[in-house]
Every structure is written in structure tokens, then in C-alpha cells.
Amino acid sequence: MSRCENFLEMSSRYLDGDLNPDEEQSLLSHLAECPDCRRAYEAMRAVSLELDVTDAPEGFAAGVMGAVRAAAPGRRPRRLAAGRGRAARIAALAACCALIAAAGLKLASESGPAANESEPASFGAVSVERDIAPANAGDVVDRDITGDDAEPAVSASSCAAKVDAVTVQEGEVVSHSRDGGYIAELAEILSWSRAAESAPQGEPDWVITAEVDAGELVLNVWDEQGELLCEDGSGEAWYALGDADELREALT
């Protein structure tokens, strides 16, 4: 490092308050006699002053809270799935709904067209959890579950009947499972996080088929820069809550 280069490095640390008094003295006397370093230091300082805090736009917090409320049910099943017995069953049921919801399927016979179609994951799952998991449920370990006055949109039993099995195709590899915990995990990972403009062109990285009593529903999933972009065949596309690594891990 040349002498001036060294002083430039010190100028940067000076702006961050990282110099001891001796270094500071040495820098300042150099800046006084070296116009080039002085100029570079002034530029650094100007940048530093320019990079200030801008207030978040109006309504930002409200927007976040709206999205967070919608996302809240999505994070529950996986944590529940770690439990055993009843908690795990509840998780599986909730996740079945979430998977259906994630696939954008309207629960036509029970609830008619979904009013909140743009946020598929938010319907079904949350109501089910609240419906069948009172706050004092004995072995439900998750502190998350609270009694709530929300009206259940679908019942647990109708939900349980929905997804019997899941088939995942990744390239040439096809796997099939009826494991509720596994389905729950997939559902959690694939549930709606935010809307996507459209599905990508080309072959999806995964094709996930859920067997339901009414037939089957197919979810196309792409790994887009590590994020999961899902599409349900109707043109509805969304970014999933989980990422591609999580999905790969769940599938192994």
C-alpha cells in the first residue's frame, strides 16, 4: 500500500471513528499538505453525509401488518409438525388445507368461491387451527395457538378428507407419499408468501400432484434464484413461504 493509499484507508476509518488519537493526528497533518488525499477525503465525507436515512413511505407499517396477518397461519403447521400425537395430527390437517389453499383450489362445496383468492394460503388453514385447537389443548406444545372468534371457513373433517397423498416429480425422479407430516411440511413450504406476476416459461423444476377425493390438483414449482415460484395451472402464481433449499431438504 502506497503512503497515500494508506492515508486514504485511514480516512475511511476516520469517518467511522476508528482511529486512535495518534493515527488521527498523523492523518490530519497529511491531509493538510496533500491536496489529492484531501480531495478524496472530502469526497468520502460527502458520500457519507449523503447516505442518510429516508423515512419509509406512508402506510408502510400498515401494509406490513396486513401481509403479516395473512402470512401468520402459514408458519404454524411446520412448528406443530415437530410435535407428536395430537399436535402432529392437527398440523397435518391444517397443512392439508394449506396445500389445497396453496394450490388455489376453491373449496367450492364448502365455502363457494374464495373471496380472498389473491391470498390463497390465508383461507382454510387458520380457521381449522383455531377451530380444533383450543388454547388449553393438553399436549399441544405450540404456544402459538390461541382461541379466536374467527368463523371457521372449512371444518377439520372436510379438510382431512381432502389430500390423501402427494406425488412429487423432479426431473425423472418421482416420489409418492401418504405421510401426513411430510404433506404438512410441503404445504408449509409451498404456501403463499406474496403474489407473483406470472409463472415462468419452460419446464417447472418440480411438479407436485396432490390426490384429493375430488380428483387431483397439480402444482408447478420453479426454483427462481433460490425462491420458489408456484403456479397452479389456472394462471395464479405466487412466491412460496419456503425457499428452494428447504424444499430440497424436505424432499430428501
Add this chain to the structure above:
Amino acid sequence: MTREQEREIIEKVVAGDTEAFEALVLEHQNKVYSLALRMVGNEEDARDMAQEAFIRAFNSLAGFRGDSKFSVWIYRLTSNICIDFLRSRAKKRTVSMTWADDEGGEAGELEIPDETWSPAERLERSETRESVRRGLDSLSPQYREILLLREINGLSYDEISEALGIEPGTVKSRIFRARKKLCDFLLSEGNIPGPGASNAPKGGTGV
């Protein structure tokens, strides 16, 4: 907000009190948004990125161990989200550049400047401000990230070291290189701030 208050709020949220999260949003929204704004360079995307950061923070709050400050954690989330976004944007641009290559143009990951500020906004912004924005655009996302964590978010070298998982010595030299590149850019644009009033440097790093 004290560390203790922060911890109480996080416990509430993890226990299912979604509404308690709002206090964290209000506390950190300006710096998270500012970081996103400087990372992606326009207000609309910055808003989306900042919102996404809070949503991801909410969803993974149960995994937040409290070893570091919530602020450090969410800044890191924010910059990760922004870097992913910038990568996918660069990829899209590279695709359009491929066509340019057919006619002998130069292909590659050229940054095509975004016309993201409206003319009225641009008028309001000083030349330095505009120049700094273009300069930031010219930095790699990694340089941009580390410089902004220091300048906008006011993290200390140690906090940045922890957030990015790199040695404190590397933090110092990387911040310096980011500043130097940015200044070289300003000087090359002829936008050299004159020797103004000697304002004191920003707050120290606590070293």
C-alpha cells in the same frame, strides 16, 4: 427501544400475538426502507423489498435467538433480499443484452441505468445526490451492502462482521474499497464536492 423491550415484544409475537409485531416494524421501518432504497435504487422496489424483509422476519422470528440485535438481523435479511432481487434483475437484463450482442454490441452483465426517479424528483435532488445514486448502482451488490450497513444503518465494524460472517479486518478494508470506488466514480463524473464546512464525522463505531 431497549434490548429488553425488544426481547419482550419478540416473545409476544412468537407466542402468537401478531399485533405486537407492529412495534418492531415502526421502530425499524425507516432504516430498513432506507437500506432497501439505496440497494435497489428506486422507491417502488425498495418498498417491496422492505416489506418482504419484515414478512420474512415475522415468519422466522421463532428462530431468532437474540444473540444479535433484531436490527442487525433484519438489516441482513433486507440486504439479502435486495441482492437476490438485483441478481434476478441483472439476469433479465443480461437476456436482453444477448440480442445486442448479435449486432456486435458488447454482451455481459452490463448495468443498464434505471430511469427510476420521476423528473420532478430528479430536479429536487442535488447533483451530488444523483451522482452518489449512480455511483452506488455501479458498485457490486456486496460492496453496496457493506457500505450501506455502515452508512445508513450505522452498524459498527463488529456488528457488520457478525452480520456478514467476515473478519473485522476484512470489514474495514472492504468498506474502504467500496468508498474508494464510489469516490473514484464521483471524481470521474466531475462531481467533486468542494471542501465544505468541516462537519464532524458520523457517530463512531464504538471501537
